[in-house]
Amino acid sequence: MRISTHQAFTSGLRGLLDGQANVTNLQEQIATGKRVDTPGDDPIAASQISSLNRQIEQIDQYQVNADRAKNRLNLEESILGGVSTSLQRVRELAVQAGDGSLNIEDRKGIAIELRQRVDELMGLANTRGVDNEYIFAGYQADTPPFVRGANGGFDYQGDEGQLFIPISSTLNIASSDSGKALFADISVPNNFSVTATGSGGATVQASAVTNQAEYDAFYPENAEISFTVSGGVTTYSVTRVSDSTPISGGVPSQELTDIPYTPGAAIEFEGVQLQISGTPAHDDTFTVESSDPQKMDMLSIIETLANGLDSLGGSASNLERGELISDALLGLDNVMNSVNEVTAKIGSRLNTIETVELANEEIKLFGQDALSKAQDLDYTEAISMLTQSNFVLQAAQQSYVMVNKLSLFNFIR
Numbered sequence: 001m002r003i004s005t006h007q008a009f010t011s012g013l014r015g016l017l018d019g020q021a022n023v024t025n026l027q028e029q030i031a032t033g034k035r036v037d038t039p040g041d042d043p044i045a046a047s048q049i050s051s052l053n054r055q056i057e058q059i060d061q062y063q064v065n066a067d068r069a070k071n072r073l074n075l076e077e078s079i080l081g082g083v084s085t086s087l088q089r090v091r092e093l094a095v096q097a098g099d100g101s102l103n104i105e106d107r108k109g110i111a112i113e114l115r116q117r118v119d120e121l122m123g124l125a126n127t128r129g130v131d132n133e134y135i136f137a138g139y140q141a142d143t144p145p146f147v148r149g150a151n152g153g154f155d156y157q158g159d160e161g162q163l164f165i166p167i168s169s170t171l172n173i174a175s176s177d178s179g180k181a182l183f184a185d186i187s188v189p190n191n192f193s194v195t196a197t198g199s200g201g202a203t204v205q206a207s208a209v210t211n212q213a214e215y216d217a218f219y220p221e222n223a224e225i226s227f228t229v230s231g232g233v234t235t236y237s238v239t240r241v242s243d244s245t246p247i248s249g250g251v252p253s254q255e256l257t258d259i260p261y262t263p264g265a266a267i268e269f270e271g272v273q274l275q276i277s278g279t280p281a282h283d284d285t286f287t288v289e290s291s292d293p294q295k296m297d298m299l300s301i302i303e304t305l306a307n308g309l310d311s312l313g314g315s316a317s318n319l320e321r322g323e324l325i326s327d328a329l330l331g332l333d334n335v336m337n338s339v340n341e342v343t344a345k346i347g348s349r350l351n352t353i354e355t356v357e358l359a360n361e362e363i364k365l366f367g368q369d370a371l372s373k374a375q376d377l378d379y380t381e382a383i384s385m386l387t388q389s390n391f392v393l394q395a396a397q398q399s400y401v402m403v404n405k406l407s408l409f410n411f412i413r
């Protein structure tokens with residue numbers, strides 16, 4: 001095979017350029033510390049590096065999200081701690097209000113502090129987070145959850161939403177709790193109403209649920225107190241409305257059929273106590289109708305207690321006042337149970353976040369190790385290759401110079 005002078009020069013030049021490119025590439029790798037700097041350096045490794053970088057960036061974002069969730073939950077936990085402390089004081093005041101030795105002025109003094117606690121609890125329930133959002137408003141984060149109603153009481157303006165934040169590829173964590181379930185939808189004791197029919201002059205002087213558990217077992221049944229007047233003697237009987245079955249009651253317990261009537265005397269049955277005064281006529285009836293289960297917000301429970309302590313005075317109101325305090329205590333216990341339950345859930349979420357953060361760090365370390373292996377330069381190997389490439393380049397340069405001198409005209413004299 002014949003090799004032309006042009007071909008020899010071209011081949012030598014190509015070798016020089018390739019050698020220079022190889023040396024330059026190795027020098028750049030040593031300078032940057034990266035084996036793969038562009039996709040052209042190693043297409044397969046470049047694809048792997050791109051995927052690993054995305055994975056590490058995603059984990060970093062998950063860690064940022066986890067910190068945000070922790071901050072929100074820690075704030076909520078702190079707020080609920082304040083709510084719990086305030087509710088405990090309210091409960092102490094309610095128990096104190098039940099002291100029979102207190103007069104109306106003493107109870108009004110308790111009512112004043114109760115209203116102060118209402119303002120305090122309303123402020124806690126309307127707390128804003130570091131992002132200036134109301135933490136108990138659900139998705140309505142720009143709206144204060146609780147406001148005073150136009151006709152008294154309190155209105156909840158939020159919803160039942162919870163903010164979930166992704167802290168890993170498989171887990172979204174709740175970073176908030178709705179004030180509706182926590183503070184607004186609080187079960188309060190079942191109660192009843194009394195409807196009188198007939199022509200007599202008897203009226204209900206006082207009525208109350210005195211044994212909530214017994215009354216709840218009777219609910220949703222209704223009862224009827226019917227009066228009979230015969231020979232100048234007035235008696236009463238108590239029966240179930242649904243089937244006219246006689247009801248037992250009193251102390252000691254007995255079937256309440258043809259019981260002599262004494263105005264103002266207590267009539268007790270199924271956890272209910274009534275005091276009826278005046279003179280009933282023959283066939284007069286008082287129907288005790290069970291109310292549907294009710295829910296009330298935390299603030300209204302306390303304000304209702306304060307208002308009752310202001311208004312219920314004198315011996316005639318002892319029964320209603322006892323029920324008022326009993327109902328308030330049961331409602332407060334339900335609020336505190338709700339707060340304690342959510343506080344426990346917050347603790348569980350914080351533990352979960354801590355566990356996931358550690359797992360994310362482990363995954364990130366594995367990803368960084370794989371990225372290093374795919375991308376980082378082995379300096380020992382690179383320097384050795386650079387030395388060898390320099391040697392090859394120098395040899396090629398010397399060879400090129402020698403070949404460049406070869407010409408047929410050098411030998412023609």
